[in-house]
Amino acid sequence: MLDASNETAFATADATPEAGDAHDDPRAIERLLAGVAIRRRMIGARQTVFRTGQPQSALYLLHAGVVRTSVAAPDGREKVTGFRLRGDLLGLESLGTGRHACDAVALDTGELWEIPLAQLATIPGLQERLAAALATEIRRDWQWMLTVATLTAEQRVVAFLLDLARRLEALGYSPRHVMLRMTRGDVGNFLSLQLETVVRALSKLQAGGLIGIDHREITIHDRAGLEAILAPAVRLAA
Amino acid sequence: MLDASNETAFATADATPEAGDAHDDPRAIERLLAGVAIRRRMIGARQTVFRTGQPQSALYLLHAGVVRTSVAAPDGREKVTGFRLRGDLLGLESLGTGRHACDAVALDTGELWEIPLAQLATIPGLQERLAAALATEIRRDWQWMLTVATLTAEQRVVAFLLDLARRLEALGYSPRHVMLRMTRGDVGNFLSLQLETVVRALSKLQAGGLIGIDHREITIHDRAGLEAILAPAVRLAA
DNA sequence: CGGCTATTTGATCGATTTCAAGAACAGTGG
């Protein structure tokens, strides 16, 4: 039978969609790449890793920095699909098409490890891990779809902060200090909110003493309080 | 080489997210399975193919019928992630976890081809195709996220109808007659709308002579007119 | 023939968007 470890935890942590995938050790893929010819690429803020339509020649393992991925319609409508941190693979969504299917833009300076597509089949065990990484991305997307579709503006912002704090903590950073590398507009786009709504939600959380705001540096003062904001939805289960 | 037909068409047909993946011939995977030990499984309306948390032992190739996939939070909040038709693979999102990550429920009678996970590695060329299928699902999800996040209620309903019509046409059905196997509530959940909003949108389209409604059977009277409803967004590009 | 689910339409409400305007900040070049 199933215990609470995976999917239940996944569901409980619904507001932080990636929680259930802790078994995807960020360093697992790095280990697989030992001895493989990898090109390192440094990247500066606002530089693009790749753009929609460009021929895809490699996957990129993000080794440092933060990258925003987004899809866009020809009329300019745009949707941020995620913010990628160290250990995340970029370009997975384009496998099988030959061309990139999204834009990937660095939000600060970073480092990418380039894995040529030609090498993929030659690395033992990588195929299975790639499939697993793709599946993880799908589950992540679905959890955010659920979050965006069912929570209020304030709850979404809280879910975003807690998710980011958790991911940063997993990478060894302080879970209390969340440095936003993206604009309020980016956050809003990701959460399907206007940037003013994000600002208001953050202001309200600050006014309530739950967080501190210093420009892009968010300090989490009351984690339990933040989680309580997500709880009303959870409590309905009782 | 790859011409512009893929991603460009993908972008232009943004309202019908799966348009760009026509190269994913539904029968391509069926061909790969020639000679492989496949168990067929018939399924009736409202029966579940699998549920979140169940051990995953196989992938399922949907050979007939329509299946609704959804994720849920413990408090009952639920999000429909897609409606699967003939040729779609079920269970991809769970690869690497050992347990199913969503619910899959048949909306009418259907037939599933069961591909045991143990067989996956033994079928030549399937690994690459699985990765491609997973990537296609990610792009599909992102396009719907974009659609839901940026279009009005009426536009979303139109996008849904056109997408379904296109997919059914690709399977050999009439592009004029869209048989909805799901409830208005299901459609609304998928589009992040209340069922009443879906009803009103459909009623308005019918009043405008664009479609005909006979319970779950939708007849598309004016395809160009429907596309024009999506056009205002597109026109902004000029 | 019930009993339940699904659909439809109307009326009202409200959370978020939209519009507006000022302030703070960051990057740039002189």
Added chain:
DNA sequence: CCACTGTTCTTGAAATCGATCAAATAGCCG
């Protein structure tokens, strides 16, 4: 080093689209 310029952030006020509440009808299934 500092002025300049454009971006980002913040807050207020008003408007709106879709949600919510309500109720009647119609199907469907057993």
